[in-house]
Amino acid sequence: MNxxxxxxxxxxxxxNRDPILEVIKPLLTEKISVLEIGSGTGQHAVYFAQKMPHLIWQTSDQKTYHEGIKLWLDDTDLDNTPPPISLNVSTNTWPNxxxxxxxxxxxxxxxxxxNxxxxxxxxPKLVNKGGLFILYGPFNYNQQYTSESNARFDIWLKQRDPHSAIRDFEALDELAQKAGMTLQSDHALPANNRILVWEKT
Ligand SMILES: C[S@@+](CC[C@H](N)C(=O)[O-])C[C@H]1O[C@@H](n2cnc3c(N)ncnc32)[C@H](O)[C@@H]1O
Structure with missing residues (x-):
């Protein structure tokens, strides 16, 4: 069977790729290497790597996603997208x-x-001094949803998997600070999403 x-x-x-690009491009002008966690399909990787050819954009995800990511990487055939690495944030597979x-x-x-x-x-252990930790997605503030649609999305997430949830900005910032990262900026994006940027100080 084939x-x-x-x-x-x-x-x-x-x-979301263009609104994300608009925020991250100026942040990454002086940077060289980016590790993406949870690359998913690989679409963001090929788009951002194409638009920022000075970067080496390293994709990563759990093994089941690799075949799909490789199809996107192969189709675009860029010089700055090495093959994906296998990375589950809770296992000991962090790159050295x-x-x-x-x-x-x-x-x-x-x-x-x-997780x-x-x-x-x-x-943050893998980020060079002065380097950035950039997260895109929906976040809550003071345990409040920022929109009705995010509240509905959170219900949908939890029905799908009770361990999933929109995370509180304050809880994430506390974890980031413990790991030596300082919040540099917080950007509003379309569809009630945000980009959080921490810097390794
Ligand atoms: C909703 S998808 C997002 C994919 C892509 N970044 C995007 O924006 O379309 C969630 C991603 O998180 C990844 N993920 C979930 N749990 C993970 C874990 N423990 N370690 C690493 N990645 C994980 C999944 O494999 C998946 O790629």
Whole structure:
């Protein structure tokens, strides 16, 4: 039997990639290496790597996502997107390398809270001094949703997996501070999403 694997596609990636790019491009002009956590389809990686050719954009995700990411990387055939690395934030598979920035989109509301704790404990260790930790997604502030649509999304997330949830900015910032990161900026994006940027000080 010949099973063909289809290239995965996320419509939301196409919708959010330009607003994300607008925020992260000026932050990454002086940077060289970026590690992406939870690359998913790989669409963000190829788009951002194309638009910022001075960067080496390293994709990563759990093994099941690799085939799809590789299809996107192969189709674009860029010089600055090495093959994905296998990385679960809660296992001992963190690369033995440092990066100028870590980027992750829409991952911390999918992971269980203990994964988020592991993520924030381990990722900053890989960031060079002056480097950035950049998260995109929906966040709550003072345990309040920022919109009705985020409240509905949170219900949907929890029905799908009771360990998933929109995370509180304050709880994430506390984890980041413990790991030696200082909040540099917080940007409003379309569809009630945000980009949080911490700097390794
Ligand atoms: C909703 S998808 C987002 C994918 C992509 N970043 C995007 O914005 O379209 C959530 C991602 O988080 C990743 N993820 C969930 N738990 C993880 C873990 N423990 N370690 C690493 N990645 C994880 C999933 O594998 C998936 O790629």
């Amino acid at each position: 099973i063909q694997f289809h290239k995965p596609y996320s419509e939301s990636c196409d919708q 390398q440092s990066y100028d920035a870590i980027f992750s989109a829409n991952a911390v509301h999918i992971m269980a809270w203990y 988020v704790v592991d993520f924030f404990k381990n990722a």
